[in-house]
Amino acid sequence: MAFSGDILLFAMLALLAGIVVILLLRPLRAAAGARADAGESEVALYRDQLAEIGRDLERGVIAEAEAAAARVEVSRRLLAADAARQGLQDGAAGTSPRRRRIMATATALGVPLLALVIYLQAGSPGLPDQPLAPRLAVPAGQLPVEALVVRIERRLKAAxxxxxxxxxxxxxxxxxxxxxxxxxxxxxxxxxxxxxxxxxxxxxxxxxxxxxxxxxxxxxxxxxxxxxxxxxxxxxxxxxxxxxxxxxxxxxxxxxxxxxxxxxxxxxxxxxxxxxxxxxxxxxxxxx
Structure with missing residues (x-):
């Protein structure tokens, strides 16, 4: 069975809406994970620095006083990074998987439905197609300048x-x-x-x-x-x-x-x- 022009139009609009929804949901899914990974990486970095200070002290590269001062500074940064990481994990835990699924479903359904409502209210779904040629086939005085230029260009292409x-x-x-x-x-x-x-x-x-x-x-x-x-x-x-x-x-x-x-x-x-x-x-x- 052949699809009508309206069905094809709505199918295309649905496809575009689906693409938009996917693009909207992707950063929502990735944001929390990315922030948590960043927090873990920062904590691991400071722990490696503490271990490196110990190795430097054993090799005699730095003195005991310098090592102690460096440990204090890195430890302070480690505690701050760990607290920030814990806050990110708590925030992610506060958003349960069930809640995230609800938000994703609402976005997936809400965006297309909202677009459809706006189109039905402000658009003209029943308006017939208006090919370019019939739209240009009106008196020149009724055409905007850009359309008049298109008409003349077509005439000049033929003549x-x-x-x-x-x-x-x-x-x-x-x-x-x-x-x-x-x-x-x-x-x-x-x-x-x-x-x-x-x-x-x-x-x-x-x-x-x-x-x-x-x-x-x-x-x-x-x-x-x-x-x-x-x-x-x-x-x-x-x-x-x-x-x-x-x-x-x-x-x-x-x-x-x-x-x-x-x-x-x-x-x-x-x-x-x-x-x-x-x-x-x-x-x-x-x-x-």
Missing amino acids: PDDLQGWELIAPTYLRLGRYDDAAGAWTRAIIIDGATAERLAARGEARVFAAEGRVTAGAKADFEKAAALDPAEPRAQYFLGIAEHDEGRSDAALARWRAMLADAPDDAAWVPAVRARIAAVEAGAANE
């Missing part, structure tokens, strides 16, 4: 020359912090439809973010090519100024950024960032 898909997913990768993927997506768009100032600047920006804010050689090359195609490309000019400042040419960077502000449209969203950068560089120069 790798889909320029619109690459240009759509590249800035999304950037927002998600997947900077190398964003640079790769812009590279694919450039291969398909050629280099433009916007694509080159966007790829350079992704490369800067991937390098934790450093304008790498590859990113700088992208910005230089973008500025050659369109001198007004703001990202290219901004990051070229960053590169100049990092190279110690702060005056050139300030001149570039001020020229950007002079030619900036009234509604340019990047103007505050450029002004803040100019102020930071000027303040740094004043403090030197």
Whole structure:
């Protein structure tokens, strides 16, 4: 007889619960024995030390006074270790085998039952399966960003020359912090439809973010090519100024950024960032 999906699910959950119970019970069984063994070992160590002192005295390695002092110290430690060992044994004896069996049984039954109760109350055991494909087959506006990326990636896998898909997913990768993927997506768009100032600047920006804010050689090359195609490309000019400042040419960077502000449209969203950068560089120069 074939098992239904629900039976298979509960069988898997039961198996996982069993594994968890075994892992929980193992340290409980081993803890008392391990502590008792440690106590016995410590007592045996001090007894060996007392015997060694006697042998050293017989061989004339140490004097009688030194032996007596050593015996007092080791005996004191032996008594303390023996008292601690006795306490551990008393504690272990206080937990009878019958009580330990009861605790183990309660743990073995209680953990799975508690998990089942929580699942039946808070879970959805009657909810049908929701394969990935049907969940993605909804209007794009109803999908979270991560699911939308999965949908576009699937489309691009089937149609790798889909320029619109690459240009759509590249800035999304950037927002998600997947900077190398964003640079790769812009590279694919450039291969398909050629280099433009916007694509080159966007790829350079992704490369800067991937390098934790450093304008790498590859990113700088992208910005230089973008500025050659369109001198007004703001990202290219901004990051070229960053590169100049990092190279110690702060005056050139300030001149570039001020020229950007002079030619900036009234509604340019990047103007505050450029002004803040100019102020930071000027303040740094004043403090030197």
